[in-house]
Amino acid sequence: MRGAILYAPGDVRVETRDDPKIEKPADAVIRVVAACVCGSDLWPYRGIEAVAGPTPMGHEYVGIVEEVGADVSQIQPGQFVVGSFFASDNTCDICKAGYQSSCVHREYAGAGGAQADLLRVPLADGTLVATAERPDEDLIPSLLAASDVLGTGWFGAVAADVQPGKTVAVVGDGAVGLLAVLAAKQLGAERIIAMSRHADRQQLALDYGATDIVTERGDDGVTRIKDLTGGLGAHSVIEAVGTQESMMQAIRSTRPGGHVGYVGVAHGIQLPGEELFYSHVHLHGGPAPVRRFLPELVDLITNRTIDPGKVFDLTLPLGQAADGYRAMDERRAIKALLRP
Amino acid sequence: MRGAILYAPGDVRVETRDDPKIEKPADAVIRVVAACVCGSDLWPYRGIEAVAGPTPMGHEYVGIVEEVGADVSQIQPGQFVVGSFFASDNTCDICKAGYQSSCVHREYAGAGGAQADLLRVPLADGTLVATAERPDEDLIPSLLAASDVLGTGWFGAVAADVQPGKTVAVVGDGAVGLLAVLAAKQLGAERIIAMSRHADRQQLALDYGATDIVTERGDDGVTRIKDLTGGLGAHSVIEAVGTQESMMQAIRSTRPGGHVGYVGVAHGIQLPGEELFYSHVHLHGGPAPVRRFLPELVDLITNRTIDPGKVFDLTLPLGQAADGYRAMDERRAIKALLRP
Structure with missing residues (x-):
């Protein structure tokens, strides 16, 4: 099969690799129908995270089940499935509390690399969700989004306690931030303030339900949010970037008693305890x-x-994965979908 | 009247001062029935917080209303009242959401110093709560505790989302930590792990409903909590100290998806974003x-x-306030009550 490998910062290649096999009785192997490039894939691509030798890439996927291990009972070959980037048993106390990405048996589902023709998924019963039937072709991108960016934006909104009638601000206009806007709308927010300085992303935010756009960042952005909320700050703020500036912007944009939901991977951040x-x-x-x-x-x-x-906003055949990375790195694309 | 004044680290004196007067129409002046020394009073007493000139001390109080301003309608002279250390209007959006200590009109109620015969309380209607009748003498210490330490321990338990049937750990065996144990018990916690290495405080924690005592601190304390909770950590952890070590101990003792309620004033703490x-x-x-x-x-x-x-565990006449500070500083007393 073919799969995308990151060799070094900026160096992604699609190569022929061994087909994955069932290794443990709870595994499934799926034929990938669509995969994509994640904002978090750009950390090693940009050299901000170290690359420890050639690394199979991709952890977002939808596909058709090819084969399952002996212990798999809920998932069957032939089903169309959506999975998460962390494999989980979905039965431990942590999973039952809704924190499957901290499952006591958690495994990284992208270890084999989802930007490929085939992918081995551990703990298939607890990780994959099958659709009732093979979905229409035009639904594939949305189902793929559910695998990570939608699920992450949704969690951001839930973690920020978005409630009907409340005011929500979203820091970050990447795919996760935009889908946090969608989630906030679905969860009944009355006012949704999207922070973005890119016209195309602003438009998508408005399409998804944003009621206000704020282009300022940092303390200026905080001031604008305060101006829009009677001086108090938003009830709920979703942080979808993961930098020191964006975290402080989120905390300072939230009213006392309000909620910050942060889903940007917090790289090198230190939160000042007394201010918090x-x-x-x-x-x-x-x-x-x-x-x-x-x-x-x-x-x-x-x-x-x-x-x-x-x-x-960019769809490429798997063989051109490198172009997808480049387009996202240069912010020419919000998110690149790859079709094997 | 007499009032306690902090002149410099270690130097508390009870002196004759001008009686407080109604300054704004929302004020009340109360005759203090009991006040006390707070753990947070020890920060300047120990020189860890700067002392900017002679400072009236005390922010915990119960008393009898002497006089009210023209705008006060809920509180009347002669009533026995309990107040909070922050004065609040109790009508703004932040107060209505339950965050009176961030009221948009917040004032520090201890500005005049509650360790005194008389105290001016701003925003009396939104700050003071009157009892139905003059309480029995033996209830005075408990009503005084409600003014700060009990309210703070209670908030810690609520912030840590203590729920019936859950496991709670409490970091800190000062008065706030001990009353957080009481709060957790009242809120229905099934198991309450108190972290303490002092026999008298352990006993009070057990009296208040603790089911387990852990004497280890830091990472050793975390390991013990994990051992007691099937390797997962507690559902709820209340942090009642305010140091870097105690905050990290609280965070690391909590299971994924669990809640940390922190009420120790976070002095000089930096929280590592990625670990969080x-x-x-x-x-x-x-x-x-x-x-x-x-x-x-x-x-x-x-x-x-x-x-x-x-x-x-120590009651002194107001005139001996300095002895109360000394006993708490030397940890000979958990908390000193002062009677004017």
């Missing part, structure tokens, strides 16, 4: 437990209530 | 909005359901 203490905000986030939301998200997509697939 | 991200905990805390809880706490005390006043 007096801010009176709730802080929650982390790697999204996508599996918690997948059944509901798959339903919302297949009944065409939501259309998260619009974040994919 | 992967910890999957909820983090909430800050200066306790005591006013939110006061009506309920006053009821629980006056109907003798709870006895938080047991944290006062």
Whole structure:
């Protein structure tokens, strides 16, 4: 089969590799129907995260089950499935509490690389969600989005305690931030302030339900949010970047008693305890437990209530994966979909 | 009147001062029945916080209303009242959401110094809660505790989302930590792990409902909590110290998806963002909005359901306030009550 390998910063190649096989009785092997490039893939691509030798890439996927191990009972060959980037047993106390991405048996589902023809998925019963039937072709991008960026934006909104009638601000206009806007809308937010300085992303935010656009960043952005909320700050702020500036912007944009949901991977951030203490905000986030939301998200997509697939503004054959990385790195594309 | 003044680290004197007067129409002046020394008073007493000239001390109080301003309608002269350390209007959006200690009109109620014969309390209607009648003498310590330490421990438990049937750990065995144990018990926790290495405090924790005592600190303490919770950590952890070590101990003792409620004033703390991200905990805390809880706490005390006043293990006349500071500084007393 073919699969994308990152050799060094900026150096992604699609190569012929061994087909994955069932290694453990809880595994499934799926034929990938669509995969994509994640914002987090850009960390090693840009050399910000170290690359420890050639690394199979990709952790977002939809596909058709080819084969399952002896212990798999819920998932069958031939089913169309959506999975999460963390494999989970979905039965331990942590999973039952809705934190499958911290499952006591957690494994990284992208270890084999989802930007490929085939992928081995551990703990298939607890990780994959099958659709009732083979979905229409035009739903593929949205179902793929559910695998990570939609699930992550949704978790951001849930972690930020988005409630009907409330005011929500979203820091970050990448695919996760845009889908956090969609999630906030679905969860009933009355006012959704998207922070973006790119016209195409602003438009998509408005399409997804944003009511206000703020182009300022940092303390200026905070001032604008305060101006828009009677001086108090938003009830809920979703942080979808992962930098020191964006985290502080999110915390300072939230009213006392409000909630920050942070889903940008917090690289090298230090949060000042005393400021956090007096801010009176709730802080929650982390790697999204996508599996918690997948059944509901798959339903919302297949009944065409939501259309998260619009974040994919570039579709390429798997063989051109390197072009997808380049387009996202240069911010020419919001998110690149790859078709094997 | 007499009042306690901090002149410099270690130098508290009770002196004759001008009687406070009504300064604004929302003020009340109360005759203090009991006040006390707070753990946070020890920060400047120990020289860890700067002392900017002679400072009236004390922010915890119960008393009899002497006089009210023209705009005060809910509180009347002659009533026995309990107040919070932050004065609040109790009508703004932040107060209505239950965050009176971040009220948009917040004032520090201890500005005049509650360790005194008389105290001016701003925003009396939104700050003070009157009892139905003059309480029995033996209830005075418990009602005084409601003014800060009980309200703060209670907020810690609420911020840590203590729920019936759950496992709670409490970091810190000062008065706030001990009353957080009491709060966790009242809120229905099944298992309450108190972290303490002092026999007298351990005993009070057990009296208040602790089921387990852990004497280890730091990473060893975390390991013990994990051992006691099937390797997962507690559902809820209340942090009642305010140091880097105690905050990290609290975060690391909490299971993924669990809640940290932190009420120790976070001095000089930096929280590592990436560790917090992967910890999957909820983090909430800050200066306790005591006013939110006061009506309920006053009821629980006056109907003798709870006895938080047991944290006062030293009672002194106001004139001996300096002895109270010394005893708490040297950890000979958990908490010193002062009677004018």
